[in-house]
């Protein structure tokens with residue numbers, strides 16, 4: 156178990172991490188995700204021992220790595236880090252790079268272990284090449300093989316896919332999912348791409364401004380986002396402003412959107428939203444449907460229709476607020492249409508706390 160408690164880091168006058176608590180069980184993959192500058196890489200660097208915390212403790216499997224006033228030297232920590240730029244030594248061959256941390260082994264044991272790692276990463280044919288003679292994706296595999304060579308308890312990866320093209324990134328996501336399951340290491344993985352994080356995370360850790368906003372399995376976070384920022388990551392992209400009107404029966408709330416009442420299931424509603432509170436309703440575009448403008452449904456006026464190769468993107472004005480809905484039918488400008496949405500399509504946040 157990797158355990159981080161009250162981790163605090165300051166650079167000059169600025170506090171970069173504000174008492175971060177995080178536990179990653181043995182063999183689990185935790186992905187730190189969040190906007191640039193929120194402190195993700197700083198956490199990795201502190202765990203790796205490349206920087207010293209101002210406060211808090213870091214432990215791996217009961218062994219203390221860092222506490223105020225004391226830090227275990229980086230090379231004594233049972234972990235390895237893969238950097239964004241791979242940091243491969245330019246004058247060494249792939250086999251020499253991967254075997255570098257195994258110099259204590261005899262020649263044949265070392266060669267056998269290196270061959271196994273190159274095979275695992277599917278780069279056996281590149282053993283005698285220099286880093287400059289292989290592609291970015293292949294360099295990435297070499298960096299991971301090197302990190303696995305010394306059989307660390309924990310792997311730290313800092314944006315390892317960000318230098319690869321889009322297609323290769325998609326392929327490597329699959330590869331990482333396979334690899335992480337196979338090697339069974341505890342992994343702390345930094346990315347700013349939530350979809351990359353979701354591909355293989357057991358635990359998604361969403362950070363903002365030096366704090367953890369929400370952590371848990373990706374499915375839980377995406378179904379029950381704790382903030383509008385996470386809701387946006389989870390694809391609740393369409394926004395409507397309104398006021399709480401009433402609690403309409405046991406499982407539905409009424410929200411006033413520019414004079415019309417929109418009925419939102421209570422499981423999409425945050426606890427403790429006061430009556431009359433100004434709220435932000437966030438909807439997943441894929442779960443919105445256009446319907447006949449029946450009474451009881453939210454209705455809007457069509458202000459645009461764009462054909463996007465398969466479906467029409469219909470722009471709808473609802474009391475001065477606009478949103479777009481995909482439709483298999485073209486609607487006329489000025490037409491009134493109803494809007495329906497699936498039960499899990501909406502989440503609601505009180506304005507000011509979102």
Ligand SMILES: Nc1ncnc2c1ncn2[C@@H]1O[C@H](COP(=O)(O)OP(=O)(O)OP(=O)(O)O)[C@@H](O)[C@H]1O
Nearest residue numbers: 166167171189190191192193194195196197198347
């Ligand atoms: N050595 C340093 N000296 C001063 N400030 C630093 C130092 N290292 C990081 N910072 C600052 O700490 C903040 C967090 O940086 P960090 O690299 O952890 O962010 P990040 O979330 O990993 O961002 P990115 O996705 O852009 O890499 C940033 O504002 C950065 O400028």
